[in-house]
Amino acid sequence: MNEISSKQLYIMIFFIPLVFKMSSLPALFYGETASTAFILIGIVVFVEFLQLALVLFVSREGGMDGIAEKYGKKVYFLISVPIMFVIFIKMLVLTQEIVHYLCSFFFYNISESAIMIIVILVIFYLGTRGAKAIGRLFELSIWFIPLIIIFGAFFGEIELESMYLTPVFDKSASTYLSAIGKYLIFTFDFSPLLYFKVKAKKVTPVAVCALLSTFVVMISYALLFSSYGNASVHASFGFARLATFNTVISEIGSLDWPSVLLWLVAGILSVSLKVNAVNRIFGENKLKKFGTGLFCLGITLVLLLGIKTLNKAVEFVTNGIQYAVFSIEIAVPLAVLVLFTAKHGRREYAPQS
Amino acid sequence: MPNNIDEQVEGLRALFGFPPDFTVRDIKTEYFYGKAVYFDGLIDVKELEESIIEPLVRKSEPFGDTLEGMRGIICYGGNLKEISYEESKETLLSGSAVLFCGSAIIAIPLIKVVGRAVAEPPTSSVIKGPREGFVENIKTNCILIRKRIRDENLVFKEITLGKRTLTKIVIAYLKDVVEEQLIEEIETRLNSFEIDGVVDSSYLAKLLEDRPYSLFKQIGNSEKPDVIATRILDGKAVVFCDGSPIAIYVPFTVIEDLEDAQDNYKRPMRATFLRYTRVFAAFLALFLPALFVSVQVFQFQLLPVELLATVINSTGNIPFSPTLEMLIALVLFEILGEASIRMPRHVGMVLGVVGAIVLGDTAVKAGLLSSLTVLVVAMSGIGIYAVPDEVGTLGILRILFVVAAGLLGLFGILVCGMCIVSYMSTLSSFGVPYLMPFAPIFKDDLKDILVKYNLYDLNNRPGSFRLTDKIRLRRAK
Numbered sequence: 001m002n003e004i005s006s007k008q009l010y011i012m013i014f015f016i017p018l019v020f021k022m023s024s025l026p027a028l029f030y031g032e033t034a035s036t037a038f039i040l041i042g043i044v045v046f047v048e049f050l051q052l053a054l055v056l057f058v059s060r061e062g063g064m065d066g067i068a069e070k071y072g073k074k075v076y077f078l079i080s081v082p083i084m085f086v087i088f089i090k091m092l093v094l095t096q097e098i099v100h101y102l103c104s105f106f107f108y109n110i111s112e113s114a115i116m117i118i119v120i121l122v123i124f125y126l127g128t129r130g131a132k133a134i135g136r137l138f139e140l141s142i143w144f145i146p147l148i149i150i151f152g153a154f155f156g157e158i159e160l161e162s163m164y165l166t167p168v169f170d171k172s173a174s175t176y177l178s179a180i181g182k183y184l185i186f187t188f189d190f191s192p193l194l195y196f197k198v199k200a201k202k203v204t205p206v207a208v209c210a211l212l213s214t215f216v217v218m219i220s221y222a223l224l225f226s227s228y229g230n231a232s233v234h235a236s237f238g239f240a241r242l243a244t245f246n247t248v249i250s251e252i253g254s255l256d257w258p259s260v261l262l263w264l265v266a267g268i269l270s271v272s273l274k275v276n277a278v279n280r281i282f283g284e285n286k287l288k289k290f291g292t293g294l295f296c297l298g299i300t301l302v303l304l305l306g307i308k309t310l311n312k313a314v315e316f317v318t319n320g321i322q323y324a325v326f327s328i329e330i331a332v333p334l335a336v337l338v339l340f341t342a343k344h345g346r347r348e349y350a351p352q353s
Numbered sequence: 354m355p356n357n358i359d360e361q362v363e364g365l366r367a368l369f370g371f372p373p374d375f376t377v378r379d380i381k382t383e384y385f386y387g388k389a390v391y392f393d394g395l396i397d398v399k400e401l402e403e404s405i406i407e408p409l410v411r412k413s414e415p416f417g418d419t420l421e422g423m424r425g426i427i428c429y430g431g432n433l434k435e436i437s438y439e440e441s442k443e444t445l446l447s448g449s450a451v452l453f454c455g456s457a458i459i460a461i462p463l464i465k466v467v468g469r470a471v472a473e474p475p476t477s478s479v480i481k482g483p484r485e486g487f488v489e490n491i492k493t494n495c496i497l498i499r500k501r502i503r504d505e506n507l508v509f510k511e512i513t514l515g516k517r518t519l520t521k522i523v524i525a526y527l528k529d530v531v532e533e534q535l536i537e538e539i540e541t542r543l544n545s546f547e548i549d550g551v552v553d554s555s556y557l558a559k560l561l562e563d564r565p566y567s568l569f570k571q572i573g574n575s576e577k578p579d580v581i582a583t584r585i586l587d588g589k590a591v592v593f594c595d596g597s598p599i600a601i602y603v604p605f606t607v608i609e610d611l612e613d614a615q616d617n618y619k620r621p622m623r624a625t626f627l628r629y630t631r632v633f634a635a636f637l638a639l640f641l642p643a644l645f646v647s648v649q650v651f652q653f654q655l656l657p658v659e660l661l662a663t664v665i666n667s668t669g670n671i672p673f674s675p676t677l678e679m680l681i682a683l684v685l686f687e688i689l690g691e692a693s694i695r696m697p698r699h700v701g702m703v704l705g706v707v708g709a710i711v712l713g714d715t716a717v718k719a720g721l722l723s724s725l726t727v728l729v730v731a732m733s734g735i736g737i738y739a740v741p742d743e744v745g746t747l748g749i750l751r752i753l754f755v756v757a758a759g760l761l762g763l764f765g766i767l768v769c770g771m772c773i774v775s776y777m778s779t780l781s782s783f784g785v786p787y788l789m790p791f792a793p794i795f796k797d798d799l800k801d802i803l804v805k806y807n808l809y810d811l812n813n814r815p816g817s818f819r820l821t822d823k824i825r826l827r828r829a830k
Contacts, residue, residue, distance in 0.1 A: 007794050106764045107651055118761065122768050129775050136778035136792030137771065143791075257655070257763075264767060 002065075002280055003197040006205070008135030011142055012273070013052065013209040014216075016189050017045050019266045021217055023097050023237050024310065025186045026224055030232040032179035036168045038221035040176055044187055045217050049210040052190045054333035056206065059198040061340040064280070070343045073283075079336060080281040082328045083191055084295070087274045089317060089325050091299050093185055095119060096313040098267050099303075101237055105260050113304055123268060124296045127275025128289050131196050134276055137269055144262035151258055164229040165222055185317040188329040189270065192277035194336065237263075358453045361438060362388050368442060380406055384415045389461075390441075391450040396463040401450050404429040405461060418454035434460045446519055466490055471497065474576035474598070476741060482618045483579045491521050491595035497578035498525055502585060510536065514543060514557075518550040521595040522557065525581075530588045530814070530822045538783060539590055539603065554594035554601050561592070561603060563781055568746055571782040573605035580614045588820040604785035604818050607777065608802055610742040611635065616805055624805035631739045638736030638747050642679050643754035643766050645729045649675035651762030667725040676759025682722055682730040683752055685712070690734075789817040 004012070021041060029037040062069065068076040099116050107115070126134060169176075228235045275292060282291035307313045317325075355361045366375050374393040378401075380386070387409075389401060408427045416422045420435045427433075436444055436458050441451045448464030471493065473479075474486030487494045495509050510524040524539055542561050551557065558572040559565050573589075575581050576599050581591050584602045591602045611631055616624040648655050649668060656664065671678055689709075709731075716722040737747050750773065757765035780787035790798035797816045800806050814825045 005793050102764055106762055115761075115764070118764075118768065122771065125772055126775050129779060132786075133775045133778045136786070136788060137775055139792040139794050140774060140778075140788070261767060264764075265771065268771065 002131040002195060002276070003199065004131050004135040006199045006201065008139055009193075009198050010205050010209045011138045012135070012193070013206060014213045015138060015141070015266050016270055016273075017048050017187070017213050018217055019263065019270050020094055020097065020186050020189070021045070022220060022263060023101060023267070024314070025183060026221055027233055027236045028183060028314070029179060029221075030225065032182065033171065033176055035165050035225055036171070036176065037179075038165065038218055038225055039168055040180065041221050042214055042218040044180055045214040046210075048187050048190075049214075051188050051329060051333065052193075052206075052210065054330075054337065055190045055193045056198065058194055058333050058336045058340070059196065061337070063197055064194050064336070065197065067336060067339060071339060075339075077281070079332060083194070083332055084278060084281060086191060086325050086328045087278055088295070088299065089321060090185060090189070091271060091274060092302060092307055093310075093313040093317045094267070094271050095123070095299060096303060096307065096310045098264070098271070100310040101264065101267070104237065112308075116303055117300060119268070120296050120300045123271050123275055124293065126268065126272035127296075128279050128292055129276075131276060134269060134272055137265070141262060141265045141269065144258055144265070148258045148262060160223065160226040161229065162226055164226045164232075181323070182318045184322040184326045188326060191329050191332060192273045194333060195277040195280040355438075358386070358388055358455065361453055361458075362390055365390065365441060365445075378406065380409055382410050382412070384412060385409055385418060385454075387418065387452055387454040389450050389452050390445065391463070392445060395448050395465065396450050397465045400429075400463050401461065405450075405452065417456075419457045420459050423454075423459075429461065431462050436460045443519065447521075466492070468493075477575070477577050477580075477614065479615050479618075482615050483577070485578050486576045487578060487581075487593075487598040487600060489596050489598055491523055491593050494578070494593050494598075494600065495523055495525065498582055498585065498591075501578060501582040502527075506530070507585070510540075512540065512543065514548065515551040516547060516549045518552060520551040522551070523593040524590055525585060525593065526590040527585060527588065527822075530820055531590055532819050532821055535590055535603070535783060535818075539592065551594060552596060554592065554597040554599045557592055557594055558601050561601070563783075567780060568749060569607065569777060569780060569787065570742075570746070571605055571780060571787065572601050572603055573609055574599050574601045574742070575614075576600075577614055583614075583617065586814075586825070588814045588818070588822075604783040606782065606785060606789045606817060607787055608789075608791070610740055612802075617808070619805075621805045621807050628802075628805060634736040634739030635743070635747065636736075638733045638739070639751050640754060640766065641729050641733045641736070642683060642751055643758035644763075645726070646675045646679050646755055647758040647762045647766060650759060655763075664725060668723040670720055671723050671726075672720070674759070676755060678722060678726055679730070679755050679759075680752065682726050683733075683755065686730050686734050687748060783818075785818045790815075 025041075026037070029041060033040055058064075058066075064076060064080065067079060095116070099112055099119055102115050102119070103110060103112050126137070224235060225232050275296065278295050279288055279292045282288035303313075307316055355364045362377055366372075366377075369375055372392075374395075376391055376393045378389040378391075380389060389406065391398070391401070405427050409423070412426050416426060420433060436451070438458060440460075441458055444451055444460045448462065450461045450463050452459040452461060468488055468490045471485050471488055473484040477486070485497060487497065499507065499509075504527065506527050506529045508524075508526055508528045510526075512522045512524070514520050514522050522543065524536060526536060539561065543557065546560055548556070548560070554574065558570070558574065562571045564571065573584070575584070581600045581602065585591055589602045589604065591600050593600050611628065613627070613631070616628065619627070649664065653661055653664075668675065668678075673681065689712075713722075713727045713731075717724045717727055733751060737744055737751075740747065753773075754766055754769055757769035759765075761768065774788075778786070778788050778792050786793060789795055790802065795817050797813060801811055801815075808826070812826045813823050814820055816823065
C-alpha cells in the first residue's frame with residue numbers, strides 16, 4: 001500500500017516545490033528577468049499549487065489505484081506512460097543537478113560519472129523502499145531546519161542591500177512569460193503523488209504549507225539577490241550560497257554544511273519520489289523492481305553518454321520539450337479526474353436516514 | 354497406566370532412565386500408604402517432610418487418601434493439585450514433588466529457590482533511584498513488579514516453552530490498558546515455534562522480532578524492575594523468562610534506548626540536558642571516526658586552516674591511508690573491549706590500562722597510528738557507552754560509516770545514513786514504527802522526548818501504539 005500520512009504530505013508539499021528552485025534556477029531566472037525574479041518565482045510556485053489541488057482531488061477519489069480498479073490495468077498503464085515520460089525527462093535534469101551540486105561542494109577532481117552511478121543507485125534504493133520510507137525520511141529531514149536556523153543565527157553575517165531588489169517589472173510582459181516558459185521543467189512536480197494514497201482530510205494545513213513554501217521561496221530569492229546583486233546570475237546553487245552569505249568562520253570552518261546536507265537530502269528524496277511512482281506503475285509483480293531498474297539504467301546511460309553536464313541538461317530541457325512535459329503534468333491529473341467523474345455517473349439522492 | 358502405587362512409581366523411574374537423583378520416600382502408617390517422588394536437590398525436602406509427610410504419619414485416625422481427605426491434615430500453604438499419571442512426569446521436572454496415594458496423584462510444588470539475592474544490576478547502575486535488579490528466578494522477578502504495581506488488572510500470564518527445557522515464560526501487562534491483540538500476537542509468535550530449549554530471554558527476543566536478521570533490535574529490555582514497571586504502566590507487554598535476569602518488552606522504538614531510567618527521577622531540565630548529551634555522544638560515537646576520515650580524504654576545506662595544519666602534522670607520516678588507519682584503530686578497540694570482558698577481572702583491568710595507554714602511546718610513537726586517530730577512536734569509544742543498549746549496533750555502524758567516508762567522503766556518510774534511516778523507517782515492533790515519534794511524527798509523544806516534561810504534564814500514556822486506556826494522570830477535582 002503506497003499510503004502516506006497527512007503530516008508526511010504536508011512536509012512534501014513544503015519541500016517539493018522548494019528543492020529544485022533553490023539550486024541553479026535562481027541564477028538562471030535572474031539572468032532572464034533580473035530582480036523581478038523573486039516576485040515571478042512566487043507567482044510560479046503559487047500557480048504550481050493548482051496542480052497540487054488537482055492531484056489531491058484525484059488522490060481523494062482513490063488515486064491511480066482507483067483508475068486501475070475502475071477502468072482496468074490497460075487504462076492505468078496508458079495514462080501512466082506519459083507520466084513516465086515526464087519523470088524520465090525531469091530526472092535527466094534533476095539528477096544532473098544533484099551530481100553537479102555534489103561535485104561542486106563535496107569533491108575536487110572527481111569523476112562525475114562515478115558519482116552519477118552512485119546517486120542513481122541511492123535514488124533507486126530509496127525509490128523502491130515504498131511510500132512510507134520516503135515519507136518518513138521527509139519527516140526526519142525537517143530536523144535540519146532548526147539546525148540551519150541555529151547555525152545561521154549564531155554565525156551568519158548578513159550584508160543585505162535592499163536596492164538590489166529594484167526595479168521590478170521594468171521589462172515587457174512577454175519577457176517574463178518567456179522566462180517562466182523556459183524554465184517550466186523546474187516546476188509542477190506533484191504528479192508522482194498521483195500514485196500515493198494520501199490521507200489529507202483538511203484543506204487548511206495543505207494551504208498553509210503551500211503558502212509557507214511560496215513564502216520561503218520568495219524570501220530566499222529576495223535574500224539571495226539582495227546579498228549578491230547583479231552577481232546573482234553567477235550564484236548557482238542558491239540555497240548553499242544563501243546559507244553562508246559568503247561567510248567563512250575561521251574557528252569552525254565554513255558553515256554551509258547543514259544547508260548543503262538538507263538540500264541534498266531533500267533533492268534525493270524528491271527524485272526518489274518520482275522513482276517510487278515509476279515503481280508503482282510497473283505494478284505489484286516481482287518484476288517491478290526490474291522494470292524500475294531498467295528505467296533508472298536508461299537515465300544513467302543517457303546522462304553518461306549523452307547529456308554529460310548540467311549545462312547540456314538545462315539546454316536540453318529548455319528547448320521546447322518543457323512545454324510537452326508541462327502539458328502532461330496538467331493534462332494527466334485533469335484527465336484522471338474526468339475519468340473518475342464519468343464513472344460516478346449521475347448521482348442519486350439518498351433518502352435521509 | 355499402571356494399577357498400583359509401586360508399579361506407577363517404578364514406571365516413572367523407568368521412564369526417566371533410572372536416574373540417581375530420582376528419590377522415592379515411602380510413607381506407611383496404619384491408615385495411609387503412599388509414596389512421595391521427587392528429584393533430589395530440585396525441591397525443598399525439609400518442607401516436604403515437615404508440611405506433608407510428618408502430619409500424615411502422625412495422624413492417628415483414618416482419613417481418605419484423596420486430596421480432599423488430606424486437607425486439614427497436611428499443613429502446606431502452597432497450591433496442591435490432583436494430576437493424572439501422564440502429567441506426573443512434567444510436574445516432577447518442573448520442581449514439584451508428586452505424592453502417589455491409593456486413589457489420587459497429588460502435585461506438591463516445592464521448588465527449592467537457589468540463586469543470588471536481589472542486587473543492583475552491573476549494567477545499569479544508578480546514582481539516584483531504586484537499586485534493585487532482576488534475578489534469575491522468575492517468581493522473584495514477578496514479585497518485584499507486583500510490589501510496584503498493586504493493581505488487580507496486572508496480569509501475569511504463564512506459558513511454557515521449550516520441548517526439553519520446559520521453561521516458564523510469564524507475560525505481564527495491565528489488562529485494562531493493553532489491547533488484547535498485542536498479547537495474542539505475542540503468544541502466537543512464541544507458540545509458532547517448537548523449540549527444544551529456551552535458556553534466556555534473548556531467545557524469546559529473537560522469536561518475537563519482526564526481522565530477526567536486522568542489525569537493529571526491535572525488542573526492548575531491562576534488568577531493572579522500576580524501568581519495567583514504568584513500561585508496564587506505559588501500556589507495554591513485558592515478557593519474563595525463567596533463568597534470565599533480563600525482562601524484554603514490546604512494542605519498542607529506537608528512541609527508548611536514548612532515554613535513561615534516571616530521567617524520571619531528575620529535575621526535568623537536568624534530564625533534558627542529559628538526554629541531549631546522550632544523543633550528542635551517540636552521534637559523536639557514530640560519525641566522528643567517519644568525519645575524521647572524510648576531512649582527511651576529501652573535505653579538507655571543511656576545517657579551518659589552523660586545525661587543518663594540526664591534522665596534517667599529526668597524520669603526515671602514517672604509512673596507512675586514513676581509512677585503513679581508522680579501521681585498524683577501531684578493530685583494535687573492539688578487540689581490547691572483547692578481551693577485557695572475558696579476561697579474569699584483575700587481568701582485565703590491567704589489560705584495559707595497557708591497551709589504552711601503553712598500546713596507544715606506543716602505536717603513536719612507532720608512527721603506526723596518528724595521535725589524532727587514537728583521540729578520535731577514544732572519544733568515539735567513550736561516546737558509544739553513553740547509550741549502552743546500542744553499543745553493538747553503533748559499533749558496527751561506525752565501521753560502515755568509516756568505509757563509506759573513505760570511499761565517498763561526506764557524501765558517502767550522507768548516502769549511507771539515508772539508506773540506513775530509510776531501512777529503519779521500514780522497521781516496526783509489533784506494528785509500531787521503529788522511528789516513532791519522529792517518523793511518522795507523533796506530536797503528543799514528542800513532548801516527553803525533545804524536552805523531558807514534568808510528570809505533572811504527562812497526562813496521557815504514549816500514543817504511538819494503541820491502548821484501551823490512554824489516561825495516565827488526571828487532576829483531582
